[in-house]
Amino acid sequence: MDLSQEDIKHIAKLSRLELQDEEVEKYRGHLTSILGYVDKLNKVDTSGVPEMVTGSVSNNVWRVDEPQVSDLGERDTVINSFPRKQGALLEVPAVFESRTE
């Protein structure tokens, strides 16, 4: 799998990462070599094999859907870590104002 610089820029945008120009070529090299290595998986016959999606047998875990009281100290710490806020509310950039895609 040979990736182009354009591929890397596309993947970086999907990943929400701003890359410097010199990073693009560096990651192109790294990702190409890693994908070259993982191509060996194509040698394995996996017909009829299920996908293993978790580290153990998964079961539904049930709980009663009841409101829980949160710790006020925890709440304050969460609010204090907001980069931008108005009072106790999180301030976010406009979502629909200037759509780019």
Add this chain to the structure above:
Amino acid sequence: MRCLKCRQFLKVVPSNFFESFRAPREKSRLATLKNKIMNFLTISEMKKLLSDKKITSEELVQEALKRIKEHDHEIGAFLHVAEDEALVEAREFDRRRAAGEDLPSLAGIPVAIKNNILVQGRKATAGSKILENYQATSDATVIKRLRTAGAIIIGETNMDEFAMGSSTENSAFFSTKNPWNNKKIPGGSSGGSIAAVAAGFVPAALGTDTGGSVRQPAALCGVVGLKPTYGRVSRYGAIALASSLDQIGACARTVDDVAEVFSVIAGNDDKDATAVEMDVVVPELIPNDIKGLRIGLPKEYFVEGMDPEVKKAVLEAVELLKTNGAEVKEISLPHTEYAIAVYYIIMPCEVGSNLARMDGIRFGHAVDGENLLATYLKARGEGFGAETKRRVMLGSFALSKGYSDAYYKKALRVRELIRRDFEEAFKQVDVIATPTSPTIAWNLGEKFEDPLAMYLSDIYTVSANLAGIPAMSLPCGFDEDLPIGLQLMAKPFDETCLFRVGKFYQSLTDWHLKQPKL
């Protein structure tokens, strides 16, 4: 004490730090004890000394702080040290002990915590610039359990960013060095926690293990490191890397101590649906014999690429177990050669999803962009280091339209085949013995610019995470004055078997008693 950029520990010690050592009573008592009983005490030894009233918890904490102050500027194990809080807690345990109260199992014992596990009120950086100033809002479940057991959280340790790396060189703050040789890497990603134990700063520490991040540094630094079965230990409050692989693990210098910490942190939790209730291991009840134990040596692991000295040490360890009553047989894990490829698809896909929450909007490194997209791009572009960017992009690619069947889903199917290999093997044997790392610790910087070479160093550890089984590394020799690790793997939820073999091995050998000269 909060300075993260500064790697000189002396600069982060509060001005009153030295005062405590000048109190005459403390000074003379510490002087007498120094180098006699204080250095490299294990949890079991500390507990005995505390209950015999030969030492106080305050003295244990003071000694740990002193050793950190004297030596950590050369090693770089700690990101933060909580002197004041630790001393206050220690004095409280001493008061309660003097009053004759019944105290829990780890009362007054100092431990260190990898900085991707939340400790309320302290910085939880995960080794990343994007979380440089992030303060933990609550204790992780494992921290709550350690506190209930009386452990004192003395500080938080350095790590590869978000636990991605095999050398602790990917920390946004500084590299940790191997206590045996400060020109060498300590392994990773839990390099800080493991180095803190290997250097004798603390008797035990917690790390996280997604593909070997507790076991590999434990091997390279000569201590015991456990990755429990997937589902054994709640991950609530551990900053998620790859959720189908992550486990919180313990490291210490003896198997007994690891078993003790494990018995405290294991158990189900309403806050982590994967954590299940299983019988808790009682360390005292682990039998000290291996009569009839069946050990498997997977033929696919003992092939090219392994240091001859590593191979020799591991085979000698197995031979020693054999002469003491174990039965040894060759087994096959036929899909071994695909483990790294499977791991480096599944893990980045999960990393990409988990790290999506690092958006610079709700917490962490924030940037003012001209719009929402620009805000994300800049916050993440500036806040993430190279390895994190590499893996997030790898994950985005492997999950993107047109490629997810060929990469992600293919990897999930091969993962199932790897799990079945182990299932078959454990019908024939009780425990599988392998090297933990194909080499001893390498030079700082040696593999830093070659990610694939770095990934291949995880070749013996990732399979246990993929299959969800428990695995432990313990010291089994030295080459060029650097430690070699023996890895033991067992069937799901059979940590007791690992402890039984490990404890018996440590009763026959003294590798775990060797100490680095700092």
